[in-house]
Every structure is written in C-alpha cells, then in structure tokens.
Amino acid sequence: MAKVCPGCECNYFEFIQKFYRDNEASIAYLRDHGVLPLEVICPRCKTPCHYRAERHTWYCGKYKKIAKTKRRKQCPYSASDFNGSFLSGARIEPYKVMCFANHWLSKQWDYQTVSQCLGISLATGAAWQKYCSEVTEHWLDNQEPIGGPGIVVDIDETLFGKMKYEKGKSLSQIWVFGGVERDSKNYFIVPLEEPVSQNLMSLIQKYILPGTVIVSNRWNAYNSIKDYDYVHQVINHSGDSIDEENAEAHTKNVELLWRDIKEWTPGPGNRLQFYKQYLARLLFVQQHTFSTVNHYFFREVARMYPPDFENEETPSNSCNDVQKEHDHENKESEVSD
Template identity: 75%
Template sequence: MASVCSGCECNYFEFIQKFYKNNEAAIAYLRDHGVLPLEVICPLCKTPCYYRAQRHDWYCGVTRKIHHRKKRCHYVVSDYKGSFLSGAKMEPYKIICFVNHWLNKRGHYKTVLQCLGLSRKTGAAWQKSFAEVTEHWLDNQEPIGGPGVVVDIDETLFGKMKHEKGKSQSQIWVFGGIERDSKNYFISPLEEPLTENLMSLIQKYILPGTVIVSNRWNAYSSISDHDYVHQVINHSGDFVDKENAKAHTQSVELLFHDVKEWTLKPGSRPHFYKQYLAQLLFQQQHTHSNINHYFFREAARMYPPDFEAEEPSSVSVAEESSDNESQESDVSDEDEGSPSTSE
C-alpha cells in the first residue's frame, strides 16, 4: 500500500477547507495521486504536449518542416481521457468534495447535493462511479498469511430471510480470513457454486505456506492438496486443541460482526450487497484522515492515464502559411453534467 503523501492527511472539514471552490488545488491533488497525467507525449511527434488549463486538454502544436513546407501538429486530447474523470462535465473540486462526503458519510445527502449544485441524477451517477472504485479495491485486496502464519477462515450468510410464497431473498454468501496475530484480514463475496469458487479465493487472498485453520465444511477438504498447512476444528467439542478452536471462533466472529450488523440495517438492497460490503470494508481499513488519499490512489490504479502508447484515430496536421500564422484546432469547453465512466 502506497504511503500517504506529505501534507495529505486531513479530516473531513480540513479537506473541504482545502478544496472547496478551488479547482486549481483539486487538479493538483488529482495529479499528485495519479488520477490525472503529469505529462502527455504526442504519439506522432514523440514530444511533450502542453496543458491548456481553460480547455482541460493537452495540445501538441509542434511545427515541422516537410519538403520546404511548415506543418503544425494539431494533436489534442482531453486531460480526463481514460482516467477516473473520463467524460466528466463537473468541476474537479465538486468531484473530490463529493468523494469526501461519500467516504465519510458526514452531513445530509440532499444538503451536499444542494451545496455542490448537483442534481439527484448526477449524484447517483457519481456514487455509482465511486462504488466501482471501492469494488475494484475489494477484488484486489492484498493477500495475507505466509509461511508459518496462522490464518483463521470461515464463511457466513449475510442478509435476512424474507419469506414470500416460500422463497428466500436478500442473502449473500461471504468468505473471509484473518491473521491470528496481526489481525490483517480479507473479506470477499462467495459466488455460486460455492465449492468451486472457494479454492480460487483462498489461493488469491492467502499466501502459500500459510497455516489455515477452518471448520469441517467439505469444501475445505482440498486445502491441504495445495501449498498450505490445513488444521480443522470441531465445534462439537471433540477437538483436542481447545485453545485453537476458541481462537478460531473468536477471530472469525470478530471479523464478521461489524459487517453483519451493518448489512441487517433497514433499506439494504440485495443486489447492492457487494457495493455495500466494499464501501464498508474500505472505510474500516482506512482512517478518516487518509481515506481520500487511498481512494484516489485506487481510482488511479483502476483507470491509469496513459497517453504515450495511444495512437490517435485522427490527427489534423495542417499546413502553415508562409508568414507562419498559427493555427489551432477548435476544442469545445467542458459542459456541466455526470461522468461517462458511470454509464
């Protein structure tokens, strides 16, 4: 995990104070965290483009001599292209202030939309984009364990039983593991078929050589066939190592307690359970003073701006007149609205 930038740690209100109605500071913050590019290389001229702040784009403008004629490269690309802000038509300070609210859950949602001048539709679109970032983080959590490290694992069913004509709804299987000593952990949704997907999650999130302690579920029986030491506990009381069984139970119960308590809140929608889980775990694993830092680092990892390798679909290379008049391509300014990344 990347270290927090110097001067980046600040609480909810300090963050607002730094960036509210300050687009220049917001853009600098996004560049420092890799969300926006620090430079763009023209794919035709192989030279650095220059940034046009009013248009939020990068322009080449290099003049070359070709057969005694001067030609200027008119390669231009949006500053937001391919990034987390791709297609954004909202001022940058509004985006990062909205993220700050979404991660910390301070204030009333409608009040935040009103203060930032956003419609409910725009707010919903951006919240969907924010959720995609935390879900990406959930799917790419750092593995835990290692040779000799004891990791307790378990699975549980989240949600409530709703009986409607004999059918049960509002449920999701979740699998997790926690290091017994350091308390480092991971939690991930477990999709059907459970048995087939379980081993792939173990190999993804638990390092080889780990001592894995589990219950007697048959799906765990193949763990020892891989590069793990597998120990089994039995809650019926016939397991010899009672301390190991007790430690396993306490670790896993603590791991799932807060998440289960949260998922049972009124208004939770089953098809958003993974989104809820990702947001909650992201909040739990980062402090209020650095959570924005790690969110935008993850956004940059999910949408890395990379223009060097890009080949333009169409680039205007116009001839210059003999008196060296400057020609520039027409690029429209950004309009206000919601992001295309959420569509």
C-alpha cells in the same frame, strides 16, 4: 500499504475546507495521486506536450518540415487533460468530484446532502455513486493476499442480510468469505457466488499465500485445503479443537470481524445485486483511517484508470475547439525557413 503523501492526511471537514470551490487545488491533488497525468507525450511526434491550464488541455504544437519544400507545419495534436481518466466526460467541476467522493466515503452518506450542497441532480449523484462504487469493487477484487509460511490465518464464512422484522424470509442476503491473520490482524473479505462451495479453493489460493497455517470450522468445503500447500487445522463450532495437538486453534478473530462489519450491513429491502457494492465500500472505509481514506481512494482510482495518451490519435470535440483557437492565434503556422 503505501505511505500517505506529506500533508495528505485530513479529516472530512478539513478535506472540504481544502478543496471546496477550488478547482486548481483539486486538479493538483488529482495529479499528485496519479489520477491526472503529469506529462503527455504526443503520439505522433513522440515529444512532450504543452499544458494549457485555462482549457485543461495538452497540445503538441511542434513544427515539422514538409518534405521537398522549404515550408514546415505545426502538429495539430491536442487532448483533454481528463482523457481516459476518472473525470473523462464529467459534467461537474473537479472540486465537486472531490467533495462527492469525500462524502460518499463517510458513514453519513446520503443523496439529499450531496445534491443540495454541491448543486447536482439526484440523477448525477446516482451516476457518481456508481463510478465510486466501481473503484471500491475494483479494490475488493484486487486485495493483497495475506498469510505466508508459518503464519496463522483464521477463515470463516457468514451470511449477510436481515429478515424483515427479524422473521420470515430474508429479502436480500449474500454469503461472504474471509480470513484474518492471527497476529497482524490483516484480513481479506470477498463475496461468494452460488453455489458457495464451488469457487472456495480458488479464492483461498488467490488471497492466502502458500505455507500458511489455515484454521477453519468443519464445513465440508474446507476438506480439500490439506491437498494444497497449506497446513490445515480444524475446530468445531463450539471452539473445541478436533486435533488435540492443535488445542489452541480457534476462529475468534474472524468472528469478531464479522460482528464489526455487520454493524454497517445494509438493512432489509436492499437489492441483492448491489450487495457486493455495499460490501466493497464498507470494507474500503474500514481498512483505512478517516484521515487517509481519500488518499487511498484516489490512488485506487489511478490504479483503475491510469492516464494513457499513447493511443490517443483523434482529439475530442472540446480539444478541436481549443485547437481552432490555437491555430487562429498561430495563423502563420506554415512559414518559410
């Protein structure tokens, strides 16, 4: 896990105190975390652009000589600071994006609070919840593998979801699969697609490094583990080792993980298609301390939406407006040598 930026650790209220109604500080934070670019290279001239802070715009402005004349003209390229970023097309101010994410990453998240405090509509809140969810789902799909030669990893599967009034048919459920390192307690968790056993080995190979000692229950889907580059130990559901040589084999660590996570499991009535969304947010918050969760969230934002202006050729409408103003201020753009 990457080191937290100096001075970046702050709790929920400290984060609000730092950035509420302060777009300048918010943009600086986003730039420091790679969400916004530190520099933009003009794709036409291949030279660094100038930044116009009041317009959040990068522009080139380099003069080029016109062939076979003594005249020169100025490069018209300009681009919004937010092009291709998490804030691309955003209709709310940067500080509101920061505060929205801060609240969304808390256990007390709710639409009404964020709508009233930030002055945004419920529809805007729903849209930004979707954007934030895409970030944590991206993180969930790209978790670092665990284990390694000689390292013990307990694996298990469980069913998330509750029955209405604890009886009858469950309204929404999803199978999830995970593993925990016996010593370090590093773990991964991913949802299982139906049928749950078909993609199991591909997930094991993706999230567990070769040479790992894998401990599992007797589920038939785990039988093929021994055919790959793993050491496989098996227990039964009572916790008794089947192999007398592996008497200490157990899956208590992963079972404790299920217990902790299910405290945050969405209640009855939640839609099945959003369970991965719920799970991703839950795991992201659980794997990071409350004082660093924003740091890692915006680092993941930068990983998902890296600023890239190399292929940007046509300025957006807002950039055109800025360029017109720039051209007006430099109406002598074509001058003699």
